Amino acid sequence: MQSSRGWFSFMDDSVTETLSQALQGTGEQPDREPDTEILFGNLRGSVVGLRYYTGVVNKREMVSLVRQPQNPHDRNAVMVANVYGSQVGHIKRELAASLANIMDNNLARIDGVVPFGATNVFTMPVVLSFWGTEENRHAVVQQLSSHGFKLQTGSSGTNTHAHCANAASCVGICLTLCLKNAFDSLFEDLMEDKNGEREAAVCTPLLPHQKQALSWMCVCENSVALPPFWEDKGGLFYNTLTYSSVRERPQRVRGGILADDMGLVRLWRLCEWMCDCHVSDQSLRGPVGFLQCSNLRQTDCIPRLRVCENSPGNMPAFLCLCTCVCVGKRAGSEVGAAIAAPSPSPDDTAATTTLIICPLSVLSNWLDQLEQHVRPDVRLNVYLYYGPERNRDPRFLSTQHVVLTTYNVMTADYSGSGGPLHSVTWLRVVLDEGHVIRNPNAQQSKAVLDLNAHRRWILSGTPIQNSLKDLWMLVAFLRLKPFDVREWWNRVIQRPVTVGDKTGLGNLQALVRCITLRRTKTSRVGGRPLVSLPKRSFNIEEVELTTREREEYELARTEGRATISRYVEEGSVLRNYADVLAILVRLRQFCCHPDLLGSTLSQTGVVTATPAELRERLIERLRLVLGSGSDEECPVCLSSVRLAVITHCAHVYCRPCIAEVLRTEQPARCPLCRGPIKASELVEFPQEVEEEAGGYPSENWRSSSKVDALMSSLLRLRCEDSSIKSLVVSQFTRFLSLLEVPLREEGFRFVRLDGTMSQRRRAQVIQEFQSHSPGSPLVMLLSLKAGGVGLNLTAASHVFLMDPAWNPAVEDQCVDRCHRLGQTRDVVITKFIVKDSVEENMVKIQRQKQDLVEKAFGTNPSKRKTSRIEEIQALMEL
DNA sequence: ACCGCCGGGTGCC
DNA sequence: ACCGCCGGGTGCC
Numbered sequence: 001m002q003s004s005r006g007w008f009s010f011m012d013d014s015v016t017e018t019l020s021q022a023l024q025g026t027g028e029q030p031d032r033e034p035d036t037e038i039l040f041g042n043l044r045g046s047v048v049g050l051r052y053y054t055g056v057v058n059k060r061e062m063v064s065l066v067r068q069p070q071n072p073h074d075r076n077a078v079m080v081a082n083v084y085g086s087q088v089g090h091i092k093r094e095l096a097a098s099l100a101n102i103m104d105n106n107l108a109r110i111d112g113v114v115p116f117g118a119t120n121v122f123t124m125p126v127v128l129s130f131w132g133t134e135e136n137r138h139a140v141v142q143q144l145s146s147h148g149f150k151l152q153t154g155s156s157g158t159n160t161h162a163h164c165a166n167a168a169s170c171v172g173i174c175l176t177l178c179l180k181n182a183f184d185s186l187f188e189d190l191m192e193d194k195n196g197e198r199e200a201a202v203c204t205p206l207l208p209h210q211k212q213a214l215s216w217m218c219v220c221e222n223s224v225a226l227p228p229f230w231e232d233k234g235g236l237f238y239n240t241l242t243y244s245s246v247r248e249r250p251q252r253v254r255g256g257i258l259a260d261d262m263g264l265v266r267l268w269r270l271c272e273w274m275c276d277c278h279v280s281d282q283s284l285r286g287p288v289g290f291l292q293c294s295n296l297r298q299t300d301c302i303p304r305l306r307v308c309e310n311s312p313g314n315m316p317a318f319l320c321l322c323t324c325v326c327v328g329k330r331a332g333s334e335v336g337a338a339i340a341a342p343s344p345s346p347d348d349t350a351a352t353t354t355l356i357i358c359p360l361s362v363l364s365n366w367l368d369q370l371e372q373h374v375r376p377d378v379r380l381n382v383y384l385y386y387g388p389e390r391n392r393d394p395r396f397l398s399t400q401h402v403v404l405t406t407y408n409v410m411t412a413d414y415s416g417s418g419g420p421l422h423s424v425t426w427l428r429v430v431l432d433e434g435h436v437i438r439n440p441n442a443q444q445s446k447a448v449l450d451l452n453a454h455r456r457w458i459l460s461g462t463p464i465q466n467s468l469k470d471l472w473m474l475v476a477f478l479r480l481k482p483f484d485v486r487e488w489w490n491r492v493i494q495r496p497v498t499v500g501d502k503t504g505l506g507n508l509q510a511l512v513r514c515i516t517l518r519r520t521k522t523s524r525v526g527g528r529p530l531v532s533l534p535k536r537s538f539n540i541e542e543v544e545l546t547t548r549e550r551e552e553y554e555l556a557r558t559e560g561r562a563t564i565s566r567y568v569e570e571g572s573v574l575r576n577y578a579d580v581l582a583i584l585v586r587l588r589q590f591c592c593h594p595d596l597l598g599s600t601l602s603q604t605g606v607v608t609a610t611p612a613e614l615r616e617r618l619i620e621r622l623r624l625v626l627g628s629g630s631d632e633e634c635p636v637c638l639s640s641v642r643l644a645v646i647t648h649c650a651h652v653y654c655r656p657c658i659a660e661v662l663r664t665e666q667p668a669r670c671p672l673c674r675g676p677i678k679a680s681e682l683v684e685f686p687q688e689v690e691e692e693a694g695g696y697p698s699e700n701w702r703s704s705s706k707v708d709a710l711m712s713s714l715l716r717l718r719c720e721d722s723s724i725k726s727l728v729v730s731q732f733t734r735f736l737s738l739l740e741v742p743l744r745e746e747g748f749r750f751v752r753l754d755g756t757m758s759q760r761r762r763a764q765v766i767q768e769f770q771s772h773s774p775g776s777p778l779v780m781l782l783s784l785k786a787g788g789v790g791l792n793l794t795a796a797s798h799v800f801l802m803d804p805a806w807n808p809a810v811e812d813q814c815v816d817r818c819h820r821l822g823q824t825r826d827v828v829i830t831k832f833i834v835k836d837s838v839e840e841n842m843v844k845i846q847r848q849k850q851d852l853v854e855k856a857f858g859t860n861p862s863k864r865k866t867s868r869i870e871e872i873q874a875l876m877e878l
Numbered sequence: 879a880c881c882g883c884c885g886g887g888t889g890c891c
Numbered sequence: 892a893c894c895g896c897c898g899g900g901t902g903c904c
Contacts, residue, residue: 049903073904090904122879122902 037495038663040108040130040137041151043144047080047089047114048123055086056118061243063088063112063126064487067103076100080112080126083244083482089124098147099128108132108140111491131495134679213258216517220256221455227252227480228514229507241492241507242482253478254455257434257516259463351427351454353400358432360406361763366432367404385409385421394423407436407444414447426453434458437477438470440486445473461792463516468494471512478515500660534797536819536827540843542835543591543709553590553837560587561876568878573869574673578622578650580872581632584838585625591834592735592803593704618650619683626652626685629733631784631805635672635868636661640785640807644685649675658682672868701741706832710800711742713830717798718748718778724825725769725795729782729814730802736781739802743779754783762786770795787814794818797825802832804842841875 047063057063063080071077078091078099091099102108108130117124130140130151141151226232229241230250238245358366363386370382383397384390385405392413397403397420405421413419429451431437437445456478464470472494476484483489493511496504545553560583567573573580589596626632626644634641636657643655651672653661662668662679670677703711710728717724730736733754743750751765769780772795780796784805787793796818805811811831819827833839872878 047903052903068904071904077904079904093904096904122881 037109037131038134038137039499040132040140041153043095043128043130043149043151045095045126045128046092046123047126048092049089050120050122050124053087053089055080055082055084055088057082057088057114057124058238058243058245059114059116059118061114061118062488062491063114065091065099065103065110065112065128067100069100069104078103083239083242083488084246085485091126092123094147095149098144098149101143102130102140105139107136107143212519213260213517217256217258217457221254223252223254225252226250228511239482242488244482250481253480253515255428255457255478257458257460257463257474257478259460259516259518351398351425353398353424353426354402354428354430355421355424355426355451355453356402356404356430356432357407357410357448358404359436359763360408361767362432363404363406370402370404392420394420397421398424407448411444411447414443414450416443419447422447422450422452424452426451428455428457429453430457430459431477432459434460434474434477435462435470438473440473440476449477468497468508475511475515480511480515483511533819533821534823534826536815536829538829538831540831540833541709541713543705543832544835545591545705545837549590549594549705552594553587556590557587557838557876560584561878564872564876565878568869568873573872574651575649576618577672578618578625581625581630582621584872584875585628585630587838588630588803588842589628589732589735591837591839592706592730592732593738595702595704595738596732596734615648615650619646622646622650622652623683623685629731629783629785631731631807631810633806638807640805640810646683646685647675647677648681649673649677652685655682655684701738703742706802706834707739707742709832710739710802711746713800714743714748714779715746722778723772724797725777726779726798726800727782727787727793727796727814727818728779728800728802729784729787729811731784731805732803733783735802736783739781743781748779749775749777750779750781751777752781753786754781755786757786766791766793769793782814782817784810784814787817791817792820792822794820794822794824797823797827799827799829800832801829804831804833804839804846806842806846808846838875841877845871845874 061082063082064085066079066081068077068079069075074093074096076093076097076099078096080088080091082088090096099110103110109132111129111131112126113129114124115127132140144151226237227250229239231238231240233245236245236247237250239250356366367384370380380402381400382402382404383400385397385403386409390409391397403421410419410421413421429448431448437448439445458474458477460474463474472483472486472489475489476486478484483493493504493508497508563583564573564580567576567580586597623646626641632641632644632652633639634654634657635651636653639654641652641654644652645655645658646652647658647670649670649672651670653671658677659679661671662677668677669675714726717726728736728739730739733756736752736754740750740752751769753762753765753769757765765780769777770793776795780793782793799815799818801811801814815827815829831843833843
């Protein structure tokens, strides 16, 4: 099942996990959300029975505890295993009785570290750390103390988990993680760290980033370097994070993640190079692939979506890599693999087939690319493993150079165990749009992990979509020891990072850096920009309201001003913050279209009786503000609110941001109004809520100045050049609905993309919009929040920003959907701003915003508070 | 295990 | 001595 999109799926998962735990009882290992766990304390125990087992540990090595309820000697038995899962011993009986209770009831997750005495013969010490949710803390402490054990709290000397040293570092980390481009923040200053280009492999005009990607992939497939965090210690290999060691050399993953956030590469260039160039690598000589695909044309079952001119993602680079290897087999002769394997390891020679798995939506894309660009004088056997008639014979499949299939087909074949694709040992498995396997519980993820391959690649523009958790599946697929086991990933990477540990973040950076190639349009190679993009220009178009609109607007404004200035005088702006936001949203909506405001938003300033009623009203008001689509700002991270939660005092924050406050402040206070806040009183606000479906019948419809301004721009554009496509962006989903009417009337073909749409529908819409065929949509109505990272809308070269956002970064991000690699035209951005309105003031504030973000780092919260009030006053011209 | 614990042998100084 | 003390056997869960 496709998990829901965006940050919201983070919550879905945790809910599902809790549920499944409850249903399973003592089934699989509990898989709680490590992000929300806190450290209860540490306890010194001992591991006994060492002489009966072979598992060894090093000083400071991490160990894991495994329950053995079936142990004949003691049903409370708790086994101790090292990083590789070999048994080291057992927890001493008395302590085990207590631990068994905690573990069986999922009260805490228990980590072990052997601080010293690793070479002992009979017993060794172990420091146990107890992690769990706040509500279980008491039960754990109670359980332990009833057996006479006392948890050590605070940072005692033996605690190996670094703690958040101070609130400041926590806020720093929170900020880092709250940034939408969390993934890119992992790459700070690392962009140029890659192996550069491999000049030897290049002799035709290959674009710099193509050279870079290809040579990087070659290095990854052939490198004999140790995986990250391993050291050669005179014959023994030593892991610097877990302190474990092994005798045999840990194998680095042959492969990695190609995470370019741009429509990369012109395929023909690569193929040109593959065909014509002669490189120092002897093995690469010779022609490259003629597409020998017996069944490609008989696959009517595949929806052949129109292929965009610009191949998405890294498909072409991969095609190149894959075919390079295939091509080693020249007409008849069995030359070993080519560029990708100058010195093939023995087991590699057996397997020669590359399996490419992709979503159905891009399958036809791969096919077309292969068909169009592989040279006709070389045989390249490509088999499309799809459709009811597919050849399921593993021996046949292994004779192909490339086998192409979809996640669904592979998963259906697998159904829990095996299947033809699992009977082949592949030279290489490539996961296109690899982020689709981010949910480890999904069948397709399990199936993918079970494939046999020598080399593994992931293509994904957005490897991290929601949280660090997304990365685990990818790391597991790449078999990056020991992180392919969830426990070690959680302990060594995920939890330290979320707890705010600087070294944890450093480790994550190091890890990601060595398995990922990440380039964005601003990346540089050898000091030069990787790609040069068409120009982009930015215009603000002032919109004058009609006299009637102006009258109505002034009425609302005066009313709003009166309310807010009363709050200012009373000093209660922050207490009535939701009300203030509602007034602002109302005015902002008015600037777009008078019919935009929901009826419930229009009444303000009603004096309510009890404080409880007042609170309810404020929270309700905030829900309406968020429900309108308005991109509100989180006062903690100063970015757009993600995973919105509303406090008791009616302020809105990102869930992770407020969780951080709750964890670090005792007692916790609302960063805005300093009122007490409790985790239990937070109100979740679902990310994308369907507003009451606003069908706007043409007869009741009226225009507005801003709508007119947009329409005249669009009509003029269509007149000048009917091939120009436009993005029309608004925060307010209702506004998008309103805009449909005049678009339809003027005969514009358009599509709509907003947050409520299913992943499948989105893909369809994007595909449709990106198409260049005559009659394809000229306009896309895009909700600001749906225009997140990863979207490729290069078909558009004009962007109309219908309403200003608080956060200019969000607008930039939206514009970047079309101003990215693959864009052939100059991009023109038009922002409509109503003259003499709250919008104008928002733009002014936007300009100061970047400055404010910088200042907010490290300044005290009260400063933020005052700047917030000043901001509101500026908006209302008070 | 250079321990702890068990249980049998032993028994004033 | 229904003790203390000694010294041998013994050893995860």
